[in-house]
Amino acid sequence: VAIGTFGLDVGSFTPFLWCFRDREIILDLFEWVCGARLLYNYIWIGGVSHDLPPGWVGKCWEFLDYFEPRVGELNRLLSDNQIFIDRTAAVGVIPAEVAVRYGLSGPNLRASGVRWDLRRAEPYSIYEQLEFEVVVGTGEHGVLGACWDRYMVRVRELGESVKIIRQALRGLPLGDVTTGRPKRLKPPVGEVYGRTEGARGDIGFYLVSDGTDTPARCKVRAPSFCAISCLPEVGPGAMIADAVALVGSLDIVLCEIDR
Numbered sequence: 001v002a003i004g005t006f007g008l009d010v011g012s013f014t015p016f017l018w019c020f021r022d023r024e025i026i027l028d029l030f031e032w033v034c035g036a037r038l039l040y041n042y043i044w045i046g047g048v049s050h051d052l053p054p055g056w057v058g059k060c061w062e063f064l065d066y067f068e069p070r071v072g073e074l075n076r077l078l079s080d081n082q083i084f085i086d087r088t089a090a091v092g093v094i095p096a097e098v099a100v101r102y103g104l105s106g107p108n109l110r111a112s113g114v115r116w117d118l119r120r121a122e123p124y125s126i127y128e129q130l131e132f133e134v135v136v137g138t139g140e141h142g143v144l145g146a147c148w149d150r151y152m153v154r155v156r157e158l159g160e161s162v163k164i165i166r167q168a169l170r171g172l173p174l175g176d177v178t179t180g181r182p183k184r185l186k187p188p189v190g191e192v193y194g195r196t197e198g199a200r201g202d203i204g205f206y207l208v209s210d211g212t213d214t215p216a217r218c219k220v221r222a223p224s225f226c227a228i229s230c231l232p233e234v235g236p237g238a239m240i241a242d243a244v245a246l247v248g249s250l251d252i253v254l255c256e257i258d259r
Helices: 003-008 016-034 056-079 082-088 095-100 106-110 149-168 223-229 240-250
Strands: 190-198 201-210 218-221
Touching: 003 016, 003 149, 003 240, 016 056, 016 223, 016 240, 082 149, 082 240, 095 106, 106 201, 106 223, 149 240, 201 223, 223 240
Parallel strands: none
Antiparallel strands: 190 201, 201 218
């Protein structure tokens, strides 16, 4: 979605259609496994809501074999297009120190040359067992930390995601998909903060428990809110068309910002 809509933001329509075509296949796989296309509620404490349906793993392998070559086609169509490069490679530059100061994370932080990924820095789940590269910006077509780097980090992470999924499918365990935990939990009185590496960056949850099954307080740390916060520093002086490219390259979601 981020790659297709960013192409649309800077005036390229065809990549948007190509990306949404492949997104539909992914959403069909999600719907098949959990009944939802966007709001999944599939990963539960102690496991997942239910097992994978028969035939799903095979279809997932088929999609990976189909999708991996599509990334190269996208590069020929958009990433290496000189007009696209001219529109993005020296626009919306976010230096590494600015990215860190404003709490940027995920592709937006890595595009500024900061090699930080929670799955590597603070591994959780099975990420410690998986091989993948932490992709960072290179500034190869312009200035490090520009719109092109933020776009290209996401494109290159498509290949790393395929690599991760292949490893996960090969290592799928047998047995019960839950650990027998009750559906409603009553954690002890106290507080906890947990975070994961989401598609847009660091997603954190701060919870305060009063001993009941309802949090006394819940605060969400959303990556889009931090990303948009840097605009007053990096945006002034930009042309209106470049401001559109800058905001599009951050891949914000407005419901994360309106807090």
